[in-house]
Amino acid sequence: MADRDVELLAIGAGPSNLALAVALEELAPDLARDSLIIERNKEVSWQPGMLFPEALSNTSFLKDLVTLRNPRSRFSFLNYLHATGRLDHFVNMGSLTPYRAEVADYLRWTARSLALVELQYGRQCVDIGPVWTGGTLTGWTTTLADGRTIGSRYLVLGTGRDIRIPEVLRAVDRDRVVHSTQYQKRIGGLRKDLPYRVVVVGGGQSAAELFYSVQIDLPECRPTMVMRSVGLNCYESSKFTNELFFPSFVDEFHASRPEARAQMLAEMRPTNYAGVAPGMMDSLYRQVYLDRLSGRSRLQMITMHDITSARDDGDEIVLELTDWRTGAIRELRTDLVLLGTGFSPQMPWAVRRLAERIGLSDVAVTRDYRLVVDRPSTAACYLHGVNEQTHGIADSLLSVMGNRANDILRDVLTGDHLDLTPVTAPAVAAT
Template sequence: MAATSEIFDLVGLGFGPANIAISGAITEAWKENPDFPIKSTLFIEKHEVFRWHPGMLLPGARMQISFMKDLATLRNPGSPYTFLSYLHSEGRLLSFINRGGTVPTRKEYSDYLTWASKKVQENGINVKFGHEIVDLEEGTEDTILVRYKNNRTGEETVVRARDLVISPGGLPKVPDFLAPFQNHPRVRHSSGYATSIGAIFESLSSVTRPLRVAVIGSGQSAAEVTMDVRNRLGSIPIDGEGRHTVEMLIRKGSLKPSDDSPFANEIFDPAATERCFNAPSKRLRDAVLEEYRATNYGVVNPLTLDALYEIVYDQRLNAQVARRTQTAEPSEPIIDIRTYTAVDSVKIMGDDKIAPPVDLLLTPIPNTNTSGKETFQLTLRNLATAAVTVESYDIVLYATGYQRQAWVNLLKHTGISKHFGLSPVTRKVNLRPTTDLATTEDYAVPASPIESDSPVTTSAQTSPPTSPETSMWGSAQFEAELCPDLFLTRQYRLLPKASQDGKALVPRIYLQGVEEATHGLSDTLLSVLGVRAGEVIADLSNRK
């Protein structure tokens, strides 16, 4: 292990859009104010190079937001890190204007983020790619010891941080019925679709019968994956009759359009963040999140819906023409949308053996058989009629969203976990705004020049759901360890608990991209990156 006494004013976990936006704000502050207190930075990123959703960089896929909701424009329109600055530096500004519209393709936005990641490094931001934080401990001189390792060599290094910003991004949300099979080479979350689908089809190259693909999910990613995999299936020959099939399995009665109308889009404005944080109760915050779910969750952009419906309509047309003229239908793959459909269980069939159902599996299925002979047997239940059917598929793709608890799994095993009431048994945390604090006796509540003027209010404390373990132990303390409440300031600072001697952890820890419950729908998205970065940097610069 390489030990060093080097102290960084700010160490960041992850180097995705959130921390690139923060890096840009820092480099701008360096130019404007020579006395800016954050003078040294280090960001630690586990990937070898910058990458942004490579698994969903599908041909023609477009962003869902205006290019002006970039890393910096809403914070500083004159920033060198805006999307317009990127276009100008790449010589495409006029071409983008002539193209019309304000929504770039996903490919172009990914390139913009790559450009910005390089630019902040050129301007003095230090980044360690291919490294990962493995532990955090209390250090001397009011610092945190950050232990990170080189993912290739395993070599560990320790540095000290005055403050820490955690931007972990999201991890695939795996349905329980697929958890034992998530490492199977023909089961993939949409986040890894584009980077793995070629190899998946290659593993099935010896199969000459029609292939069947299941796509689980009803949102934008599910719709895009469905259309893309259909296009790819069109180039795979079949020996004999039949057609390749892509089946969307959705729990709803139909695919729903996303609400991107102007008034609804105001839920992503910085003012909406302020309203959410200062809402008088958790119940009201949850109600607002539920009211606006149709802007982001389980919905499909209307243009994508139109394209998908056109495919389905053309299939119906072809079928009716073929029946009337008594001719063969085209051999192109078909899309079938199975509505009100839930997946009850999954088995692997093939090679004269059946894998046990999910509820009998204690560990994931090992990645052993890639011959293409096996299939996945899904037990499907119609939620409207309760009818049960069993279907076989060669590939299972799932677009079921993301979970954002990875930072909890890191912190709970570190030396600073005690400052936040975390322990190795913690399953998840309930993030709450500091305005929910009934008392400040147990927390070190900071004063900030940009803290909301709203007074601290008391709201009903919502108990986390009772688990079998808590019922067994009958202990409220144990329940609190499983699902503790953690509090965040308006400036995204995680509030430590005061120790028995009245002292709290001095280094500050900020969270990025995981605070939907406290800061609203925009927090996990790109909409407020620039504004949020400015707020975090302003709070960081007020170190006492």
């Protein structure tokens, strides 16, 4: 017996599960009262490492948790602005994209505004196991770090992807390696007056923001940006390709052949990965230009190089850089490595672990994001934000969250989860 039983348990109080909580409150109040969200942090915390004062969201404020599903919702970003007394100022700014710090505050406001769905903080999930009754999957048991357990019929995983740390850097001193998700906290603990040598790894938006911000946060540092690409490029952001981020495009993408999905993802990659927002690109180039004009030679960019090895040497890290054009090798010594390397394309650890517990060799989901279990089941598990290969490039973004919450809730309420015969769906390797 679990210490507590609920009908629906959602793990992680990020945007995905907050969108689900809003949908529950608006569309299924009875189920909402028997639903629980658990969050390991002490508050809703969205991209805390990258909440730079001037960082803008790349997504329109209209693509919030609910507006594309229900424009009249009290949980909209516009209502948040009204409730906090900032609507006039935001409208006067004349921008579709809010500051990232505003989005983070909107998510906290949404969590505080929930009236039916319970949200508990400081509850870390350490294990999830299936409950079998006579060979039928009938529920889930979630174990928390304090040893307590929560039983549920429905389980929704919204923990996000695992951070990506290049294999070559995993053996060096982790105190000197900082992923972008940890930047604000880790850099805030360093002395500001020391001439740190800093290497920023990556060629996308995160790396660009790290390179820009570290010059302000550590004013005496000497940053070097290392990337394997030929140089920084802006996001491809035409209004035509942006239509592939519409919630309505998910149906079209999901119905396509696997090889067609792969081609679409490859062609859409410059719209979301390995690109830099135009405003950041301009600011970054001005930094480099002024550095050259002043003669300081403080800033350096090394393009078309791979990091082929790394080692600790006393109080510094030594990186081996290989020029992929010529094969020439050089050493770069640094005090600190900042990683703008994003997130692993693999299924998150929690999902892979759960698949093992069920006995699945592959992770696959239905169109409504339900984990496919090849045995009879009256329970269901849903996966947020990790289904890019089957649901499109917008899957991890705010663009589809309100509609995805509606899809999941509809699947629960219509009883489509009552799978008494095995279900098949396009497989995604669980590696």
